[in-house]
Amino acid sequence: MIDFSQPTPVILSEVRQITPTRRELVLNMGPQHPSTHGVLRVRLTLEGETVIACDPVIGYLHRGVEKLGESHRYAQFVPWTDRTDYVAAPSNNLGYVLAVEKLCGIQAPERAQYWRMIMAELTRIASHLVWLGTHALDIGALSVSLYTFRDRELILDIFEKFCGARLTTNMMEIGGFSREIPPDLPEMVRDFCRYFPKAIRQYEDLLTENPIWLARTKGVGVIEPEVAINYGLTGACLRGSGVNYDVRKAMPYLLYDRVEFEVPLGTHGDVYDRYLVRIEEMRQSIRIIEQCLDQVPTDGPLMAHESRYVIPPHKNVMTTAEDMQRHFIWVIKGFSPPKGEVYHAVEHSKGELGYYIVSDGSPIPYRLRIRSPDFVNLQSLPYMAQGAMLADIVALIGTIDIVLGSVDR
Amino acid sequence: MSEPRSLPVAPETSPWDTTGYWGPTDPEQHPAVRLVRERFPDAFQEVVVFRDEVTLRVVRQALRDVVDFLRTHPELRYNHLTDITAVDMLYLRERPRFDVVVQLYSIPRRQRLRVKCGVDDGETVPSLVPIFAGANWLERECYDMFGIIFEGHPDLRRILLPEDWDEGHPLRKDYPLRGYRDYVQPGFESPAPRIRGTLRRPGP
Numbered sequence: 001m002i003d004f005s006q007p008t009p010v011i012l013s014e015v016r017q018i019t020p021t022r023r024e025l026v027l028n029m030g031p032q033h034p035s036t037h038g039v040l041r042v043r044l045t046l047e048g049e050t051v052i053a054c055d056p057v058i059g060y061l062h063r064g065v066e067k068l069g070e071s072h073r074y075a076q077f078v079p080w081t082d083r084t085d086y087v088a089a090p091s092n093n094l095g096y097v098l099a100v101e102k103l104c105g106i107q108a109p110e111r112a113q114y115w116r117m118i119m120a121e122l123t124r125i126a127s128h129l130v131w132l133g134t135h136a137l138d139i140g141a142l143s144v145s146l147y148t149f150r151d152r153e154l155i156l157d158i159f160e161k162f163c164g165a166r167l168t169t170n171m172m173e174i175g176g177f178s179r180e181i182p183p184d185l186p187e188m189v190r191d192f193c194r195y196f197p198k199a200i201r202q203y204e205d206l207l208t209e210n211p212i213w214l215a216r217t218k219g220v221g222v223i224e225p226e227v228a229i230n231y232g233l234t235g236a237c238l239r240g241s242g243v244n245y246d247v248r249k250a251m252p253y254l255l256y257d258r259v260e261f262e263v264p265l266g267t268h269g270d271v272y273d274r275y276l277v278r279i280e281e282m283r284q285s286i287r288i289i290e291q292c293l294d295q296v297p298t299d300g301p302l303m304a305h306e307s308r309y310v311i312p313p314h315k316n317v318m319t320t321a322e323d324m325q326r327h328f329i330w331v332i333k334g335f336s337p338p339k340g341e342v343y344h345a346v347e348h349s350k351g352e353l354g355y356y357i358v359s360d361g362s363p364i365p366y367r368l369r370i371r372s373p374d375f376v377n378l379q380s381l382p383y384m385a386q387g388a389m390l391a392d393i394v395a396l397i398g399t400i401d402i403v404l405g406s407v408d409r
Numbered sequence: 410m411s412e413p414r415s416l417p418v419a420p421e422t423s424p425w426d427t428t429g430y431w432g433p434t435d436p437e438q439h440p441a442v443r444l445v446r447e448r449f450p451d452a453f454q455e456v457v458v459f460r461d462e463v464t465l466r467v468v469r470q471a472l473r474d475v476v477d478f479l480r481t482h483p484e485l486r487y488n489h490l491t492d493i494t495a496v497d498m499l500y501l502r503e504r505p506r507f508d509v510v511v512q513l514y515s516i517p518r519r520q521r522l523r524v525k526c527g528v529d530d531g532e533t534v535p536s537l538v539p540i541f542a543g544a545n546w547l548e549r550e551c552y553d554m555f556g557i558i559f560e561g562h563p564d565l566r567r568i569l570l571p572e573d574w575d576e577g578h579p580l581r582k583d584y585p586l587r588g589y590r591d592y593v594q595p596g597f598e599s600p601a602p603r604i605r606g607t608l609r610r611p612g613p
Binding site: 058059062064066067068070071102103105227229230231232233243244245250251340341342343345352354356358360366367369371375376378379383408409 | 459460462464488489490491492494496497500501510512516519521523541542543544545546547550554567568569570571579580584586
């Protein structure tokens with residue numbers, strides 16, 4: 001146990017001094033190991049099957065997305081946010097467009113905000129389904145992954161109906177949505193909400209009381225609450241340890257203060273608690289979506305009425321000369337937000353996703369920083385891996401729920 | 410085998426009983442500004458408010474002490490380190506060249522605060538790793554991308570780029586978008602064409 005009350009740096013090699021008399025083995029797990037969820041390389045020092053040191057090596061998927069953001073106009077960067085965390089693209093879009101809207105001082109209309117919430121919560125479910133399937137697959141439960149990917153298809157169908165794309169959706173726009181909602185989309189979402197609780201029960205039947213699952217997850221990778229805060233963890237990794245922090249409740253954005261939902265908290269901070277937290281989060285997401293569908297206005301504007309910053313509605317571009325000119329200027333020259341700096345965070349399926357933008361008044365961000373939840377959460381892997389067995393490492397990597405595109409950016 | 414556990418649910422109102430955003434428009438009334446100015450009169454430089462976000466600027470030598478004060482003071486309790494990053498101010502001012510930006514959050518008080526300090530090339534910033542374990546990778550990334558040295562960091566080495574990367578620090582403003590070198594693509598004799606130049610931005 002590391003004592004954080006003392007002002008000493010946390011270095012794993014000092015916590016467990018490795019002496020040459022020990023019989024140690026350095027094992028490189030990844031970057032192409034199937035259980036590393038992408039291109040993560042973990043340098044493990046083993047003594048027998050016990051892990052005595054763990055050093056995650058990242059950067060294999062580094063594409064310089066922040067540098068690209070500083071060389072593109074504000075609206076041109078939205079498709080790049082899809083490619084950071086590619087299993088939860090709409091949530092990334094949302095964090096970025098909200099940060100730009102905050103910088104510009106504009107707000108999307110109420111109807112667009114409700115639809116953004118619906119899409120963000122569907123994304124959370126889709127992302128948790130990918131996590132649940134692959135995490136269970138890592139630990140050895142094959143059939144769960146078949147069921148979760150089957151149900152994720154229904155969400156991707158909704159995305160496809162909404163914006164035409166399934167994975168890298170690029171669906172949010174600065175100011176709202178420029179195209180109309182398809183008329184049969186609310187019924188599709190309602191059908192999914194009716195179906196999905198049964199599917200969650202199915203996953204729970206397979207896993208929650210499964211003795212192998214319990215043996216592999218309970219008491220493994222324990223993070224104490226004070227350690228979780230000290231590492232800056234967010235999302236299910238933090239709430240699994242019992243710390244009550246969810247951006248949707250703590251600093252409500254969109255219209256999250258108008259819907260009722262609960263924040264599940266773990267008690268032991270182990271892999272099993274994080275599993276329970278994410279399962280319950282999916283149920284709460286369904287609850288949020290149903291309330292949004294009840295409250296969302298059936299008609300009204302979807303785009304903010306702020307001609308300086310937003311793209312004109314698509315149907316007006318082809319019919320009115322003024323909007324056509326505005327559209328041309330918006331696409332060719334972009335728009336110039338005021339000088340200043342903002343940080344806006346959203347509750348992504350992995351934790352707090354924040355965008356920090358510094359504007360110098362030009363159409364290009366001067367500095368664009370992505371505070372990725374995966375990058376920060378992955379830091380806790382060496383802490384969790386101390387003294388664990390080699391077989392637990394796959395459970396620990398899975399429980400953080402990393403996507404390497406988001407870690408490396 | 411042990412029994413499965415049930416999951417407690419956070420109470421509906423506690424501890425989120427304020428709105429989370431700081432209300433008054435006078436930044437001098439902000440508790441963090443008031444207390445830091447009292448405790449560190451020499452280190453405090455300025456406070457900026459933009460879109461309800463409060464930014465404190467302090468001198469770089471006092472950064473760790475100020476952040477530790479903000480973390481431990483019972484009225485403030487900024488106990489969650491959200492982010493550490495830097496901004497290359499090359500086009501915006503003469504000196505110092507970089508701003509180190511620390512985003513803090515108080516879980517009990519539901520407030521954000523941004524602390525900044527200026528640092529020039531070749532100068533060092535006190536590392537926050539002794540206070541927050543989570544500062545480790547964030548400072549390594551800052552070093553990797555900007556070349557800022559964090560004094561007292563236990564393991565300052567490149568993190569996203571390879572350890573033998575010899576072309577400088579990519580997020581500096583004078584680093585070309587496509588790197589310093591032309592890379593010959595396999596199958597093509599000439600280097601990859603520079604199709605995208607740098608977009609012009611207004612001068613300082």
